[in-house]
Amino acid sequence: xxxxxxxxxxxxxxxxxxxxxxxxxxxxxxxxxxxxxxxxxxxxxxxxxxxxxxxxxxxxxxxxxxxxxxxxxxxxxxxxxxxxxxxxxxxxxxxxxxxxxxxxxxxxxxxxxxxxxxxxxxxxxxxxxxxxxxxxxxxxxxxxxxxxxxxxxxxxxxxxxxxxxxxxxxxxxxxxxxxxxxxxxxxxxxxxxxxxxxxxxxxxxxxxxxxxxxxxxxxxxxxxxxxxxxxxxxxxxxxxxxxxxxxxxxxxxxxxxxxxxxxxxxxxxxxxxxxxxxxxxxxxxxxxxxxxxxxxxxxxxxxxxxxxxxxx
Amino acid sequence: xxxxxxxxxxxxxxxxxxxxxxxxxxxxxxxxxxxxxxxxxxxxxxxxxxxxxxxxxxxxxxxxxxxxxxxxxxxxxxxxxxxxxxxxxxxxxxxxxxxxxxxxxxxxxxxxxxxxxxxxxxxxxxxxxxxxxxxxxxxxxxxxxxxxxxxxxxxxxxxxxxxxxxxxxxxxxxxxxxxxxxxxxxxxxxxxxxxxxxxxxxxxxxxxxxxxxxxxxxxxxxxxxxxxxxxxxxxxxxxxxxxxxxxxxxxxxxxxxxxxxxxxxxxxxxxxxxxxxxxxxxxxxxxxxxxxxxxxxxxxxxxxxxxxxxxxxxxxxxxxxxxxxxxxxxxxxxxxxxxxxxxxxxxxxxxxxxxxxxxxxxxxxxxxxxxxxxxxxxxxxxxxxxxxxxxxxxxxxxxxxxxxxxxxxxxxxxxxxxxxxxxxxxxxxxxxxxxxxxxxxxxxxxxxxxxxxxxxxxxxxxxxxxxxxxxxxxxxxxxxxxxxxxxxxxxxxxx
Numbered sequence: 082x083x084x085x086x087x088x089x090x091x092x093x094x095x096x097x098x099x100x101x102x103x104x105x106x107x108x109x110x111x112x113x114x115x116x117x118x119x120x121x122x123x124x125x126x127x128x129x130x131x132x133x134x135x136x137x138x139x140x141x142x143x144x145x146x147x148x149x150x151x152x153x154x155x156x157x158x159x160x161x162x163x164x165x166x167x168x169x170x171x172x173x174x175x176x177x178x179x180x181x182x183x184x185x186x187x188x189x190x191x192x193x194x195x196x197x198x199x200x201x202x203x204x205x206x207x208x209x210x211x212x213x214x215x216x217x218x219x220x221x222x223x224x225x226x227x228x229x230x231x232x233x234x235x236x237x238x239x240x241x242x243x244x245x246x247x248x249x250x251x252x253x254x255x256x257x258x259x260x261x262x263x264x265x266x267x268x269x270x271x272x273x274x275x276x277x278x279x280x281x282x283x284x285x286x287x288x289x290x291x292x293x294x295x296x297x298x299x300x301x302x303x304x305x306x307x308x309x310x311x312x313x314x315x316x317x318x319x320x321x322x323x324x325x326x327x328x329x330x331x332x333x334x335x336x337x338x339x340x341x342x343x344x345x346x347x348x349x350x351x352x353x354x355x356x357x358x359x360x361x362x363x364x365x366x367x368x369x370x371x372x373x374x375x376x377x378x379x380x381x382x383x384x385x386x387x388x389x390x391x392x393x
Numbered sequence: 394x395x396x397x398x399x400x401x402x403x404x405x406x407x408x409x410x411x412x413x414x415x416x417x418x419x420x421x422x423x424x425x426x427x428x429x430x431x432x433x434x435x436x437x438x439x440x441x442x443x444x445x446x447x448x449x450x451x452x453x454x455x456x457x458x459x460x461x462x463x464x465x466x467x468x469x470x471x472x473x474x475x476x477x478x479x480x481x482x483x484x485x486x487x488x489x490x491x492x493x494x495x496x497x498x499x500x501x502x503x504x505x506x507x508x509x510x511x512x513x514x515x516x517x518x519x520x521x522x523x524x525x526x527x528x529x530x531x532x533x534x535x536x537x538x539x540x541x542x543x544x545x546x547x548x549x550x551x552x553x554x555x556x557x558x559x560x561x562x563x564x565x566x567x568x569x570x571x572x573x574x575x576x577x578x579x580x581x582x583x584x585x586x587x588x589x590x591x592x593x594x595x596x597x598x599x600x601x602x603x604x605x606x607x608x609x610x611x612x613x614x615x616x617x618x619x620x621x622x623x624x625x626x627x628x629x630x631x632x633x634x635x636x637x638x639x640x641x642x643x644x645x646x647x648x649x650x651x652x653x654x655x656x657x658x659x660x661x662x663x664x665x666x667x668x669x670x671x672x673x674x675x676x677x678x679x680x681x682x683x684x685x686x687x688x689x690x691x692x693x694x695x696x697x698x699x700x701x702x703x704x705x706x707x708x709x710x711x712x713x714x715x716x717x718x719x720x721x722x723x724x725x726x727x728x729x730x731x732x733x734x735x736x737x738x739x740x741x742x743x744x745x746x747x748x749x750x751x752x753x754x755x756x757x758x759x760x761x762x763x764x765x766x767x768x769x770x771x772x773x774x775x776x777x778x779x780x781x782x783x784x785x786x787x788x789x790x791x792x793x794x795x796x797x798x799x800x801x802x803x804x805x806x807x808x809x810x811x812x813x814x815x816x817x818x819x820x821x822x823x824x825x826x827x828x829x830x831x832x833x834x835x836x837x838x839x840x841x842x843x844x845x846x847x848x849x850x851x852x853x854x855x856x857x858x859x860x861x862x863x864x865x866x867x868x869x870x871x872x873x874x875x876x877x878x879x880x881x882x883x884x885x886x887x888x
Contacts (some may be wrong), residue, residue, distance in 0.1 A: 371720070
């Protein structure tokens, strides 16, 4: 199979698994808290319900409200194709470069921030403002962490970084590599709006970040937005999983290798999603103005990672 | 319970009288208005905690020249009572610094006064706009309107935040969206029929309001309640305090994203609600208190109470051992002692700001013994309100155990109010420490023994303005937490 086919397989796997990741996270959290929970399949049912509904647009909204959900889902799909989830093979036309991945993620972030502003509601504006504050603090960390990861490999292409780790497993446990992954984990938590930065389970409009921006979205639009945010969570979890434990990732396009890779990555994501749900039980949400301190901490980790990468 | 010192005063003498009483340590517990058909009467109820003194100042006001001198300069809470009375009875407080609408819905006509005897249903008119929000100007100041319909399952209230960035400059709350005409519904009922209404003044304070109502009627009729029945009432009060406090502890955790606290607190609340059901036949403990008596179905199981107390103590330890939870609670929405005192706050809100007030000690109807102590904290922040609740919960559950032992299987007695003719003006007053704070009811009976007027003061009426004051320098995302730490009633406030 060609690289294109392998990437298509990867895209299908990620899209199919994304609602499941949300479901596993919620269910594990519910069980750990002593609740029954709605079940792993609830996000799939939510999507089925939302896709059957026509979106309602607030009066006074512009084309942004129509375009933002599409842009968000499209950018998330591109990210899902670029990041080595199932295969380290890259599309010949688009480099699977980390800088490209970060930029595409940012396109989605900006789209949803504009969506929050478009309806003109105060909550949306507050959500967008907070989201941009967090995004601005996340970006430097991502770039520095990427630099640390790319130094030993000599390339910032994610596929090559993961492949190099597969070939030389000792680099995974190197100080630079571990620090960079630790910094990335904090960034993933902030970027995907999980505790302690944002609380995806809250109904309190005034405390929301991501939820506040999408308050005005409904029906199919909301379905796209929800799916896109689950996609981002899934892809970023898979990236962390493959950086820490690259075994199983397909470096070629053979059918057997792909099947093994799919099974391996689903297992890895499931473990991480369950871990995320379990850890969130013990976390509380930080005061908004403490979030920069957390992100500054992750930046320091990333900076140390770069230093370590050059020294070691 | 001390007898009420009723004084009839003239309009010109009112200010001096109230000034004297306030200087003597009294506080205004309630201002009630009556339409006696020939004239109106405004009753100022002042009480003093130290020796449980109660004074009523009755001012006769001609219906066609309805005004009283405003006392807003002497006491903040009285100024709000005057605004409520202006809306409901049409008595103008002369000299009031902010004589704006309070209770009236914006679509009610200005001259509609629902407590006048000859009014019908209001004709909803255009929004009169008599009641604008104070504009806040400046570079980067913008307004965030929230409500009256909220995302959570809570009652309607509109909050208008003026903010710079995330910092709140000013928050104005507009409530009174759910006016039920509660006080008017009491009129003409027999005292026994009033019980069902009192149980519904505020759903979560069924015991507090029913008890206050029953005690006010008993005061008016001169009924004595047996010691066992009073002990049973104290027991119900503490059970109600316990289930509400434990729920609040969990919801404060939930508002900082610490959901596990809420899940387990909700489980304990459910245990206590089922206990209420066993004890009274109703999960909110309705139906036990009657005029002159209290009748229980069973006494609570001390083992269950001990179990709840242990688990609640564990939950509090978990919350206070969590660095982020402690950080979110500490220093958030501080209500300073002086403000709490000046605003006339009541209940745990006042006690968390170091104001030592508790009707269980100040206006007792039953001696709770050595296990009872008034809980106060000084900082006045969310943490203080959390800690006060946690300590009161422990105290309440201890009291439930000792009261159960004291009752020793005695389930109290049911009685009904005698519907006997009497003198023209028989009034009764009561003060009860509900779980939110001191509830005050004043009842007046007509010559046939039916209810002529029931005036109700829920502690939320006194505490709502304190929320706005506490929010200064708080950031917008901390508002839900601050709001929950006050947990004020919408229905108790808007009768």
